Amino acid sequence: MPELPEVEVVRRGLAEHALGRTIARLDLHCHRVARRHLPGPGHLSSVVAGARIEGVRRRGKYLWLAMDDAGPAGNQALLLHLGMSGQLLVQPGAAPDEKHLHARFSFADGDPQIRFVDQRTFGGLALAEVDEHGIPEPIQHIAPDPFDAAFDRAAAVRRIRSSRSDIKRVLLDQRVVSGIGNIYADEALWRAGVHGGRSAASLSRPVVRRILDAATEVMAEALAAGGTSFDALYVNVNGASGYFDRSLQAYGQEGRPCSRCGAPIRRVAFMNRSSFYCPKCQPKPRRRL
């Protein structure tokens, strides 16, 4: 599932294959893919045609293409989110349409195209104004991720400790720290030896720092491995899977012995999904999870 490392892998692929190119046309194959673009898909396509891609940026799990000032999109950005199953693929125009092809970028210089393919259509595209730092308006509420120059660890620690919620919930809240999803939240908590059900406010500053540092570290390692792919849903722009799933210590490891202490990893239902943790290394709080 695309969390920060997977989105960064895709960003790098786009930077390699789309940066500096002029969009000849953008074909949107379903209305839903542009649902966040209120003027509609026709408007989005017409504005983007003829724009030159001047930057490929990311904050947390959001990607955006910065457009040239002089072009038709004027200093706007094309904001992209992969949702759970979105893929951006570099493909020759002659390649057959993918089953869940939702958007196709064709370029003035010909091949290759960039295609947005998304089985579950939780992802999408939208055109957005940007602020003085180049951040799109619709994601102003998304906090900087740990790899962002604007990331302020001390501020993040304060924000986390001021929450009244469980630490895992807070880690998943993109307004506090962005980029962390279910997989890396579980891995960071396992590394830090903290149960996700602990109340965030009850954790000491050093423990919160340790959790944030663990999240940063595990995401950096995952990025170096090309991301985590459980199935064919997350791939890079060339269709290749990442291999960090082999290095996961908690997520998806139910019943397997903890690599630190040997206790079997447990799975519990959490927020309509799952949490994985080591019952010995991550002692459960008295409160319910």
Next chain:
DNA sequence: CTTTTCTCCTGTATGC
């Protein structure tokens, strides 16, 4: 305001 729950979607796996 903060916090929690619900909803969007479809392919795969499991159960009867």
Next chain:
DNA sequence: TGCATACAGGAGAAAA
């Protein structure tokens, strides 16, 4: 075999 159900989960809307 076939049909029903559970599950995966990011993020925003809605509810509490």
